[in-house]
Amino acid sequence: MHVVHAIRSTLQEFFDGINPARALAPSSLGRLLHWRQWLRFAGTFERLNALFVPLIEERRRRSKCGGFHSYVDSLLELQVPDDDDTTTTNDQISALAWEFLGAGTWTVVSTIEWTLAHLIIQPEIQKKLYQDVAGDDVVLTEEQLRRFPYLRAVMLESLRLHPSVPFMIRDAAGPEAAKACGPKALATLLPSMSIKDIGWNRDAxxxxxxxxxxxxxxxxxxxxxxxxxxxxxxxxxxxxxxRRSCPGAGLGMLHIKMFLAALVREFEWAPLAHDGGSEIDLKEQNGFFKVMQTPLRARITPRHNK
Ligand code: HEM
Structure with missing residues (x-):
């Protein structure tokens, strides 16, 4: 549990640090003046490696014992065509695991958070969604999810209105940036096209x-x-x-639908205040990623108690 908390807080540190780091990246003077902040941000990968590598080593030892086949197991089996050695190194696996956790979790969580906010503000939509997904099955399969058209519609509307990554990146700041890697490289990326503007186009x-x-x-x-x-x-x-579109789109949408279906099946979502007054603030955080500026707070009631 200690390791899970440490990974979580290191990832959080990275997300909190990316906006200030983007401001510092183009200026040598800025980086010099705020060197502590810059070095801390640039050291994120090393800190994540220190947390991941012992877990990967442990899995390497245990993978021969069979049992549950994890994402790391599939990476351990990968053959990378490299100079002499074709096995994946701990550093490569660590980078992929961090990418999976970094790119694949907050995007999904943020989409679910925005969706729940709308379901609270518009209870008639929540009611329709509940009617779509209601049922007694303990576990929802992919096959069952395909039979919920309203769930799909709610998810697509949320992705259109609140794309968690609001831009596409096809450029970095200056030739030096192209040589950078890790957090430093991320801090120098230049947004090149607004994804949000497309979904918000009045003509479409x-x-x-x-x-x-x-x-x-x-x-x-x-x-x-x-x-x-x-x-x-x-x-x-x-x-x-x-070519550079999200490789996790299918998995992301599957996770969004699974979580939303379960959360709406099990709970009724309402504003925190009993008088029905809504303190839900739909403002976006002013930064690199489009998460809610004020994290969602809601009153949830288990449906089976009603
Ligand atoms: C709601 C969920 C998600 C959204 C909205 C989302 C959105 C995006 C967007 C807009 C990009 C940039 C695409 C471009 O520049 O054309 C991207 C890239 C990426 N996403 Fe996702 N993503 C989601 C879930 C995931 C998941 C679940 C994973 C992995 C498990 C993932 C892994 C990645 C990776 C590795 C890239 C970089 C690809 C590259 O640069 O070639 N994403 N994502």
């Missing part, structure tokens, strides 16, 4: 600033719109587009 969507999942149901203006753009018209692209 009716009242784009409103949360209306129905637009993704049969007959709606978004019925045939895919979150992963094909070769035709692009009306939203929460996972980017082209």
């Amino acid at each position: 969507w009716t009242s784009p600033e409103k949360f209306i999942p129905e637009r993704f149901l049969a007959g709606g203006e978004g019925e045939h719109v895919s979150p992963i753009p094909g070769s035709k018209e692009i009306k939203m692209m929460p996972f980017g587009a082209g």
